[in-house]
Amino acid sequence: MDMNFSAEDLAFRVEVRDYLDSAMPDHLKAKATQGGGFSHDDEMEWHKILAAKGWAAPRWPVEHGGTAWSVTQSFIFSEECTRANTPTLSPFGLGMVGPLMIQYGTPEQKERFLPKILAGEEVWCQGYSEPNAGSDLASLQLRADDAGDHYILNGQKTWTSAAQYADWIFVLARTSGEGKKQEGITFLLADIKNTDGIDVKPFYTIGGTPAFSDTFFQNAKVPKANRVGPEGGGWTMAKALLGHERTGIGGVGNAKRFIELAKQIARDTPNGTDSLLDDATFRRRIAKLEMRIRTIEMANLRTLASASHGQAPGPESSILKIVGTEATQEATELAMDALGQGAQGWFDAPEGTIHESSRQLQSTFNYLRAATIYGGSNEIQKNIISKHILGLGALG
């Protein structure tokens, strides 16, 4: 048991650091120093740069374009990305539907979709939640009626992140109303841009940006060739995705970035004749959370190390989602508190009023209230732990 970096690891770190430094365009670097309020275009630009290097999907199997990195190397890579404040790649293709297709897709699907996901040429979004099916996902009502070689979809999805930018959407749809709710669900891939009858309506969040959409389906046709897994097997597909999503969402990289941001703001914020980073109370608050995040990071590493390449970790990763999202929210609160009265500013504040590195912070702080809700709310994660790990679910 050790955490030592071998000479190879250290060389790898240098390679990654040098690469990120040389590959990251100046305009992205400029945004990175302002707290990383990256646009969709920025993310895709960075995706393509990494893809060209072969580093867009490090944990995919090598035959599909992944790297053969060890856990240590993956850790080093993510540390260096955090350090350089690179844009975070959209998880829906690379982290979710991609790995699912690798596991369950047909050869045709793999050939059709994986290269474009990897290259960042097609953007994906996730159609899971519906207005009446949030935590209780299995109650979903989007109908997919059998029409020979295709399904006809009618209904509504909501909370579709970044649907306005997406080329494709993967949806859970109801192909049967018989039997257990879970058994009538099917996993489908739909061309969100070019399918008649699919309408995307972005809406605003408390963060002041249209981060999510409602997606409406009205007699929208989806070829059966775009089904992943068997008809009625959608719930199995969804569960296979879950583990990936949990570690992705709970990841501590974001929390670490916000801790650094809080420190940076505190360092730059005069407080009487000192800086706020000299304030005893504030220092200790930062320290507490930073220590907590080290602990969570170690738990993340242990989980990653125990799951082999290309596989999702087990239900114990639920704890990472819970504590990771809470730590991330807390880190944004800390950064907000560092701003003092400045926390009330908004991203369109005139130059010279708010700390430039915090220009996106208030919006992100608000938006990230969603972190403990989406991807299976933290309450749902606790149900999962209680049922699947502690064996308390089946008690009467």
Added chain:
Amino acid sequence: MDMNFSAEDLAFRVEVRDYLDSAMPDHLKAKATQGGGFSHDDEMEWHKILAAKGWAAPRWPVEHGGTAWSVTQSFIFSEECTRANTPTLSPFGLGMVGPLMIQYGTPEQKERFLPKILAGEEVWCQGYSEPNAGSDLASLQLRADDAGDHYILNGQKTWTSAAQYADWIFVLARTSGEGKKQEGITFLLADIKNTDGIDVKPFYTIGGTPAFSDTFFQNAKVPKANRVGPEGGGWTMAKALLGHERTGIGGVGNAKRFIELAKQIARDTPNGTDSLLDDATFRRRIAKLEMRIRTIEMANLRTLASASHGQAPGPESSILKIVGTEATQEATELAMDALGQGAQGWFDAPEGTIHESSRQLQSTFNYLRAATIYGGSNEIQKNIISKHILGLGALG
């Protein structure tokens, strides 16, 4: 709306303070400065002193020996008792069965019992919980079989506080196994010392003292004259008691005492070349909790002020039990932390090793884990709030 003390109030405060100072025997004052590890005998001695003054049961109706104090005066009295670190009187007679008898007792019961409760001549204990009926009190199994002019009791009570010192016990017993569990329960008064077939077996807690007992009943006879309320009306009696108990247990007086103890220890504890009370982190921890306790105290005052004399407050007092017991526990933790390594000492440590004011602290700290459990655990209190205040109980 005001918190001002009138000239009369201020004069009353002086009167109380002077009285407590003159009335409290030196050996009790000595213990008070050592963190108030009072014995049962100390408590009863103090009870009799207060009773002689007419101040043992301030909130009883005047005709039964209470005072006619205003809410403000009651508050002043309790503040001064906290300040003087007086012993706390046992609540079972004065705060629980006494008020119940005033409300529901027969004239004979009132005449027989109330004066002796008031005078501290008879000590009471509470027989509610059983090994299989804790939070689920209505499942109690202590049988009371009808035998003409008396009941015959068989079964076991547990968690009987201070039963070894008691003259009387009030019990909830099952007089019927028919219908709803709650409807077969009857409230009885038993002479715990002189009834054949009642056996008291004290047991040790993690505080290292025998604070509780198991109480066994084997064909023990209790006259029907000792029933409070109708047969089968015990649950109503228990609910009537509950409000009193909740505010009693959650009271902030204890929390304030432990805050003062933490400060005293910190003041006396060298920390390098300063005292611990100069430590920035520790000061702020004390301050946080002290501010919280001020808030809880204000909530207590509002609750007391809105309930008239002799009546129990409504279910909203559940919050006082929850937050009051948590603050009390936290205050003991703070005092323990102040001791540093000394927190590992035990009450029998040789002189000169542990801070003398903390001699009882480690024991109390451990014992007080019970505060969030007894009197209806905090989880049960939340069920009560949820059901009776928020109306969430009846949802399907």
Added chain:
Amino acid sequence: MDFSLSKEQQMIVDSVAGFVKDEANVERFREMRETEQGWDPKIWAEMGEYGWLGIAAPESAGGIGGSFVDLALILEQLGRGLSPEPIIASVVLAGGLLEQLGSDEQQQELLAPMIEGKTSYAFAHTERQSRYNPTDVLSTATKTEDGYTLSGEKTWVLNGHAAEKLVVSARTSGSQLDRDGISVFMVDANASGLSSKVVRGMDGQRTAFISLDNVTVPATALIGEEGGAAGAIEWVLDRAAAAACAEAQGCLQQMFELTVSYLKEREQFGSKIGSFQALQHRAADMFAETELCKSAMILAAIRADETDADTRAADISAAKAQLGTGGWFVDENAIQLHGGIGITDEHDIGLFFKRVRVLQGLFGDADYHVDRFQGLEGFDQARG
């Protein structure tokens, strides 16, 4: 000691509640946040006519001469409708300074029209370096032959974008952190040399950054004694903190009620989500913290009229810290229990969320008030 509402107080509460329902409700706020001014002068005038703005002001200046508790009760109700009218900025802060320091003439001339709702003011005080320290002032006021010349920069001035006049703090002597040497001046918002930048806040309200570049004012612009404003500034900032607790209380109460309603209405897994015990207990915790905030807010409002500065400070700090801890618990869980819908701009809960978060930070966050509390003289003393 008495915590019940008087008949008059109950009447005021009822009439403000009716006003919020009919005129100053959240729908109205949604309209206001899209406007440049951010609040409605007509509503302000109505508030003046009803006597709400002058309820705690001295009768000599046209006020009602009531207690701060009366004002707090009004703010609590207004908080339920997210009313953005600048009561804290104009009445509690700027008005409070006029009340405390102004001459009879100044009160007649300046305070009276404002509490009638005919105009509004702001208190331009905090600076880039001052954070929450009430006596950290770098702006200067230099004495001239017939007045003063003011220079400096003021940040996050509440209502600074809309006020007709600003009460500006500046040093007439002493250095940055001295209590002595701070003076306050009445300055026209359109004075020459004064410029401002308007900042839209995350709560949809507006503040301004005010630059003073050799702004000249006459000697009569000085409010109170030269160099002696610190005590009054501390007093108004404490009252503003108490006012923030009161307004936040209205928000929290509304959030709590919205949340309990949602728990009774939303179905998942074939049941109302309010039937799930984990959420019931969370709601019970929210109830407890909301009630504690209410108690703390009343305590703060009562203490706002207290003359002993340390007694006032201790309990107002306790209340403001409770808003930052227990109030924040209610704030974040109201969103959490609403789930996804709670983070849409369309739902009201998020508007309250943001307003509470801002109020938490105004006039000292929890950290500041804990620090202040432990620094009070009484903290160290053995009880005696």
Added chain:
Amino acid sequence: MDFSLSKEQQMIVDSVAGFVKDEANVERFREMRETEQGWDPKIWAEMGEYGWLGIAAPESAGGIGGSFVDLALILEQLGRGLSPEPIIASVVLAGGLLEQLGSDEQQQELLAPMIEGKTSYAFAHTERQSRYNPTDVLSTATKTEDGYTLSGEKTWVLNGHAAEKLVVSARTSGSQLDRDGISVFMVDANASGLSSKVVRGMDGQRTAFISLDNVTVPATALIGEEGGAAGAIEWVLDRAAAAACAEAQGCLQQMFELTVSYLKEREQFGSKIGSFQALQHRAADMFAETELCKSAMILAAIRADETDADTRAADISAAKAQLGTGGWFVDENAIQLHGGIGITDEHDIGLFFKRVRVLQGLFGDADYHVDRFQGLEGFDQARG
């Protein structure tokens, strides 16, 4: 980077687990806590024979030359049985100083018999004023013709009541808070001028207060360079903190398992209490914190062998703080979910509760470690 157990480690863990089950279980601890010594020399000797006491000691001194992780894994298992044998006091602290500072002869003569389980030592270091500061020392060692004279008082000396020899820290130069000038000496427990008071701990273990009144020792009693012990003291205290995390982990794991079992077994309201969602979620939170403590404990154990002092300190502080926060959450909720039975002395859960609470405070509580962490050089630096 690799977090799996080696085959050898797995074998050790299994054999310690078996030993705890058969010999060093909680029943045995209940007997031990009634004895004067508080622990069993026979068990100690067995531990020595199995090689557990020397697992992390250098081979030159008869040790196995393994890593600190090996020792931590052993402590974790022993924690499940509340083994009171003085591994932290004698092996990690006193033994660690001999390892770090002792000459070859001293290691041969002193370290070897102790790790064989034939004798035990203690580290007499903390003083009334020193709290958790490792270099706050007032006790003095004055050089004499053929040795030193030691005077001072040492508090809360773990195993101080039973150790054959004490490693005593004392100043040979400098003043109270100086890092330089601290030396350590090997002193016989029955030396003339040395007296002790035994304190029974709330966890049922024993410590001693040691008074040194002109205790004379020969020059050969000095371990390491005169005045140069501070670094080694910090090193052993860090390792002791990591060891405390490891032992506590065994306790917490046991408490968590006992609690989940109790939830599955106890009935109230006609159902197993583990079917109530509020308790399920609490159990899930306990699971999360127990797992985080485990990760932190492994991190600390790995870092215990780290040569860079700041890297070592940062992660060991993080782990010790996690024990004081997340570990305390598990500790208190294990009692709470057991309800009344949990506060009886008869039930094992309370014994674990008290031991964890004591371990939380040893070698720095959470406050201390947060303070230390924010004072490390790397904390302020911009990442680069």
